[in-house]
Amino acid sequence: MATHHFAASATDLTLDALQQELLDAEQALQENERKRKALSNASDDAAAVVEEPLPSRLGRLEATANDLLLAQHIAEWKKQYQEENDESLVDQVCQLEQLTDILVNVNYVSETYERLVEDDFLPYCEYLFDELKYTLRNLLQHANYPSPEGCRGLLEHKGLEKSDYQDLIKTCGAILRLVNVHERVVRHVGIDDALLDADVILREFCRPFVERIDFHFVQQQQQKPTTNRIDRLPEWVCSYIKEHVFDGGPWQLVENISASLLEHGAHSLPLDFCNEMVRLVQWVLGERNFFRHAVIAGPDSKPNHLMNAIEQFIRFDGYLQSIVNHPKERLLKLMDVFVRGDDELLSWWLQREREYVFATLFSEQRATALVSRVSPRAELFCSIIRSIQCKAAVFSFSGPYLSNVAAPLCMQFVDAVDETSTTLLAQLGGRDVPTDKAFAANINEWIELINGTHMAALILCVYDDESETAISGGDQDLARFGRSLQHLEGVLVDEFANILVDTILMERARFAGYLVRCSHMLSCEETEVVESFSVTSPELLETRRLLVTFFAICDASTNDDENDEIDAVERSKYAPRLLKDRVLTLMVGKILEVALNLDEMTPDLHPAGCSVFASDIQSLFGSLSVPPFVLRLLNVTKIMAMPFIPLSQLGDALCGLVGIAAPLELEYFTADERLYEEAMSMLDAKGMVWLELADILNVLNRRRDLRPKLNY
Numbered sequence: 001m002a003t004h005h006f007a008a009s010a011t012d013l014t015l016d017a018l019q020q021e022l023l024d025a026e027q028a029l030q031e032n033e034r035k036r037k038a039l040s041n042a043s044d045d046a047a048a049v050v051e052e053p054l055p056s057r058l059g060r061l062e063a064t065a066n067d068l069l070l071a072q073h074i075a076e077w078k079k080q081y082q083e084e085n086d087e088s089l090v091d092q093v094c095q096l097e098q099l100t101d102i103l104v105n106v107n108y109v110s111e112t113y114e115r116l117v118e119d120d121f122l123p124y125c126e127y128l129f130d131e132l133k134y135t136l137r138n139l140l141q142h143a144n145y146p147s148p149e150g151c152r153g154l155l156e157h158k159g160l161e162k163s164d165y166q167d168l169i170k171t172c173g174a175i176l177r178l179v180n181v182h183e184r185v186v187r188h189v190g191i192d193d194a195l196l197d198a199d200v201i202l203r204e205f206c207r208p209f210v211e212r213i214d215f216h217f218v219q220q221q222q223q224k225p226t227t228n229r230i231d232r233l234p235e236w237v238c239s240y241i242k243e244h245v246f247d248g249g250p251w252q253l254v255e256n257i258s259a260s261l262l263e264h265g266a267h268s269l270p271l272d273f274c275n276e277m278v279r280l281v282q283w284v285l286g287e288r289n290f291f292r293h294a295v296i297a298g299p300d301s302k303p304n305h306l307m308n309a310i311e312q313f314i315r316f317d318g319y320l321q322s323i324v325n326h327p328k329e330r331l332l333k334l335m336d337v338f339v340r341g342d343d344e345l346l347s348w349w350l351q352r353e354r355e356y357v358f359a360t361l362f363s364e365q366r367a368t369a370l371v372s373r374v375s376p377r378a379e380l381f382c383s384i385i386r387s388i389q390c391k392a393a394v395f396s397f398s399g400p401y402l403s404n405v406a407a408p409l410c411m412q413f414v415d416a417v418d419e420t421s422t423t424l425l426a427q428l429g430g431r432d433v434p435t436d437k438a439f440a441a442n443i444n445e446w447i448e449l450i451n452g453t454h455m456a457a458l459i460l461c462v463y464d465d466e467s468e469t470a471i472s473g474g475d476q477d478l479a480r481f482g483r484s485l486q487h488l489e490g491v492l493v494d495e496f497a498n499i500l501v502d503t504i505l506m507e508r509a510r511f512a513g514y515l516v517r518c519s520h521m522l523s524c525e526e527t528e529v530v531e532s533f534s535v536t537s538p539e540l541l542e543t544r545r546l547l548v549t550f551f552a553i554c555d556a557s558t559n560d561d562e563n564d565e566i567d568a569v570e571r572s573k574y575a576p577r578l579l580k581d582r583v584l585t586l587m588v589g590k591i592l593e594v595a596l597n598l599d600e601m602t603p604d605l606h607p608a609g610c611s612v613f614a615s616d617i618q619s620l621f622g623s624l625s626v627p628p629f630v631l632r633l634l635n636v637t638k639i640m641a642m643p644f645i646p647l648s649q650l651g652d653a654l655c656g657l658v659g660i661a662a663p664l665e666l667e668y669f670t671a672d673e674r675l676y677e678e679a680m681s682m683l684d685a686k687g688m689v690w691l692e693l694a695d696i697l698n699v700l701n702r703r704r705d706l707r708p709k710l711n712y
Contacts, residue, residue, distance in 0.1 A: 074099075074102065077095075077098060077099055077102060089128060089131055089132055089135060089171075089174060090170050090171070090173075090174045092128060093128060093132075093174045093177050093178050093181070094177075096124075096125065096128070096178065096181050097177060097181055099121070100181045100184055100185055103117065103121070103185055103188065104184050104185060104188045109189055109190075113189075114189060114191075117185060117189050117191065118191065121185060122182070122185070122186070122191075125178060125181065125182045125185075125196065126196070128178055129175070129178055129179075129182075129196050129200075132171055132174055132175045132178065133175070133200050133204070135171050136168070136171045136172065136175065136200075136201065136204050137204050137207075139164060139167055139168055139171060140168075140204060140205070140208075142164065143164045143168075145205075145208065145250070145253070146205075146208050146209065146244070146245070146248070146249070146250040147248075147249075148248045148249045150249075151248065151249025151250055151252065151253045152249055154168065154253055155249070155252060155253060155256060158256065158260075168257065169257065169260050169261065172201050172257060172261055172266070173261055173264050175198075175200060175201055176198065176201070176261065176264040176265060176266060177264060178196065179195070179196045179197075179198045180264075180265075182195060182196045183195050183196070199272070201266075201269070202269065202272050202273060202276060205250065205253075205254060205273065206273070206276045206277075206280070209241070209244070209245060209250075209277075209280065210280065212244075213237065213240065213241075213280060213284060216240065217233065217236070217237050217240075217284045217288070218283075218284055218287045218288065230288060230290065230293050230295055230296065231295055231296065231302075231305040231308070231309075232308075233284070233285065233288060233290060233309075234281075234285065234290070234308075234309040234312040234313065235308070235309075235312045237281055237284050237285075238281060238312050238313075238315070238316040241277050241280065241281065241316075242316070242319060245277060246319075246323065251270075251273070251323070254269060254270055254273045255270050257269065258270050267326075268326065268330075270324060270325075270326065271324055271326040271330055271331060274320050274323075274324055274331060274332070275331065275332040277320075278320070278332040278333065278334060278337065279332070281316070281334060282334070282337050282338075285338070290309075291338070291345075296309070303352060306348075306349075307349070307352055310335070310338075310339060310349055313333075313334035313335050313338060313339070314335060314391055314394050314395070316334055317333040317334055317335055317394045317395060318390070318393075318394045320333075321393075321394060329396075333394070333395055333396065335394065335395035335396075335397075336395060336396055336397075339395075340395065340396070340397050346397075346400075350400070350401065350404040350405060353401075353404075353405045354404060354405050354408060354409075357384050357388070357405060357409050358408075358409065358412070360380070360384060361377055361380060361381055361384060361409065361412075361413075362377075362412070362416075377416075377452075378448070378449075378451070378452020378453065378455060378456060379452065379455065381409075381413050381452070381456055382452075382455045382456055382459045384409065385406060385409070385410075385456070385459045385460060385478075386459055388401075388402065388405055388406045388409075389402075389406075389459075389478075392406075402477060402478060403477060406477075406478055407477050407478070407481070410460065410478065410481040411481075413456065414481070414484065414485065414488070417449065417452075417453055417485075417488060417492075418488075420445075420449055421449060421492055421495060424442060424445050424446060424449070424496075425495060425496075425499060427442050428442060428499050428500070428503070428504060429499065429503070431508075432508070433504065433508045433509055433542060433546070434504070434546075436545070436549050439546065439549055439550075440549055440553055443549075443550060443553045443554075443579075444553065446492070446496050446575070446579065447553075447554075447575040447576055447579070448575075449492065449575075450489060450492050450493065450574070450575035450578065450579070451574055451575045453485050453488060453489050453492065454485075454486075454489055454574050454575065456482075456485055457482045457483075457485035457486045457489065458482070459482070460478045460479060460481050460482030460485065461479055461482035461483065461486070489578075493575075493578045493579060493582050494582065496579060496582075497579065497582040497583045497585075497586055498586070500546075500550070500583055501583060501586040501587060501590075502586075504546065505543050505546060505547075505587070506590075508542075509542040509543040509546060510539060510542065510543075511539075511540070511543045511590075513539065514537070514539040514540060514543070514616075515590060515591070515593075515594050517539070518594050518602075518609075518613055519594060519599075519601040519602045521609040521612060521613065522594070522602050522604075522605050522606065522609040522610060522613055522640075523602060523603070523604045523605070523606060523609065524606060524608075524609055525606050525608065525704075537612065537615075537616050540616055540619065540620065543620070544619060544620055547587075547620060550579075550580075550583065551580065551624055553576075554576035554577075554579060554580040555576075555625070581627060584621075584626060584627065584629070584630050585629065587620075588629055588630055588632075588633045591617060591633060592633060592636065595613070595633070595636050595637060595640065596636065596695065596698050597698070597702065602702075603702065604702055604704050605640060605699065605702045605703050605704065606704055606705070607641065607643075607644065607703070607705055610637075610640040610641040611641045613637060613640065613641070614637035614638060614640060614641035615641075617633065617634065617637045618634065618637065621633070621634060622634065628690055631690040632690040632691060632692070632695070634690075635688045635689075635690045635691045635695075636691065636695050636699070638688070639688060639691065639695070639696060639699050640699050640703075644705055644706070646686075647700070647703065647706065648706055650682065650686065650696070650700075651664075651700045651706060653682060654679060654682070654696075654697075654700070657669075657675060657678055657679060657682075658675060662700070662701070662706075663700075663701040664697050664700065664701065665697070666693060666694050666697055669693060676693065679693055680693060683696060
């Protein structure tokens with residue numbers, strides 16, 4: 001019945017005061033009018049009687065009228081409230097919302113209005129607020145919150161119209177609406193009055209945990225593990241909160257209540273709840289003086305205790321980030337609370353992190369030097385970098401962390417890759433042709449090195465300068481290292497291909513001498529004709545042995561393993577494909593220089609020499625699974641060794657197509673797109689699908705046996 005009394009007393013007070021004020025104003029107006037008439041008949045030099053200015057009187061009358069209008073609205077509100085006659089707290093808040101709409105629509109704030117707000121409205125808001133707060137607390141206790149069973153029972157009945165969950169929603173919603181009502185009136189009147197605390201809902205949901213955590217972790221008793229093992233205090237308190245708050249049901253209840261009260265502005269309740277849990281950890285460690293305890297920071301303390309505590313902070317922060325859907329920058333983090341603000345602790349931790357990653361990747365005896373090959377360590381390096389990136393994504397000072405820990409590690413890794421490649425090049429740089437065993441071992445080392453470098457580049461390029469996900473300077477530093485490793489991949493491939501082709505094959509295996517002899521062989525009419533493509537020239541035996549070994553290792557590395565994951569299989573194929581393509585490119589380029597007379601050393605072609613040449617090239621590449629540019633070489637050698645009759649028929653057909661006698665030029669065909677397409681169709685019909693038209697014209701113009709023909 002308190003609201004009935006508030007409504008009746010407020011209305012009676014307002015009506016009596018306004019009626020008396022109106023009566024006084026009317027009497028004063030009549031008195032002034034009488035004086036004005038009396039003075040109108042007096043002499044000009046008589047003393048003038050000062051009367052109240054008309055604008056002032058009109059303003060006062062207008063204020064009186066506004067007060068009367070306010071009293072009328074309040075009377076109507078009172079009548080409506082008496083008819084409804086509902087005494088529940090939630091419905092009383094609804095009535096106050098209606099009254100608030102009346103109060104905030106008054107443009108003129110009079111003394112009567114201020115007296116009504118200060119003496120009646122605001123005290124009643126505070127009374128309702130306290131009642132709703134204790135109602136919420138009793139509802140939670142009655143539902144056995146925060147036990148898993150109590151939270152589960154609330155959520156299981158949230159769909160029912162009448163349930164404890166619905167009572168919770170109504171009570172929380174009423175509190176938020178009452179806070180809004182109070183704020184609207186206070187701001188409208190301009191009263192210096194403290195606003196109601198909207199965080200009362202959050203505190204009531206967190207209150208039981210404060211009591212439990214205080215008992216388990218703050219109060220000290222000799223027999224309690226949390227008293228004797230302070231080094232594990234961060235681990236235990238974080239695990240307790242995770243198990244009993246986020247996994248036990250309270251977190252799910254808070255999320256559901258927030259979703260049900262979005263229209264009342266409760267969208268930030270889950271975020272604020274998580275921030276309270278962070279403050280709770282901060283309170284526990286502060287009460288126990290954790291960072292000043294002798295076990296943690298004393299002269300005989302172990303660094304691992306503090307390192308383990310910081311690892312627990314990172315895990316807890318990462319867990320909160322994974323469950324909160326709100327902007328992460330508003331989420332409190334233990335790393336920011338304890339580490340970022342302490343320059344000494346931050347510097348100490350970064351130094352320990354750097355020592356740990358170097359000790360993990362490199363030798364314990366020489367943490368800054370390479371002891372063995374980097375290729376077996378590449379996968380470990382990727383794991384460490386990924387772990388560093390995951391840690392950096394948790395706290396807000398990722399830049400200094402990446403710059404002080406990841407960047408030095410990347411520099412050391414690049415140096416290790418360079419040193420490893422130098423060692424492998426030196427193994428191939430001897431005077432003798434390598435044996436199959438030594439050659440195969442070296443190739444496998446190159447494959448591991450390039451694959452490892454490629455994996456590291458992919459990990460480092462997660463954040464790119466031009467990517468929307470680049471969030472700090474440290475991320476961009478890692479991306480630059482990644483692009484450097486990508487460039488280094490190409491350098492490593494070129495180094496291996498160049499030393500294999502130019503040094504081992506061309507010089508030691510005497511493939512360069514064979515190509516020089518080919519220029520004479522192709523032009524000589526007395527070359528012994530080889531009818532079968534299975535015979536290899538003796539000069540090519542060493543080259544063929546090395547190439548067979550090289551291609552066998554590359555093909556074996558690219559075979560799919562059904563037991564491996566797809567990504568791992570693709571990574572394992574990366575280096576073999578690059579090496580094989582690069583070596584084949586160099587080899588094909590050198591052979592085509594002779595076959596197509598690019599070096600201008602073979603102006604004429606004789607069928608006998610072409611047959612031997614085609615047989616040799618077929619023995620080198622014919623049995624391989626090769627890319628199109630190698631198939632083009634095989635087609636060129638095949639057309640070079642083609643018998644006189646089919647080759648002359650092809651030449652006659654091309655001459656007839658353009659209507660011009662031999663020798664033919666490419667421009668005769670490119671001038672008309674239709675002629676060019678027809679010529680390419682002829683080559684396709686001959687099975688020369690990888691040939692270019694310029695290749696066939698080059699061979700036709702150089703075959704000596706075609707020149708005596710009249711038409712060619």
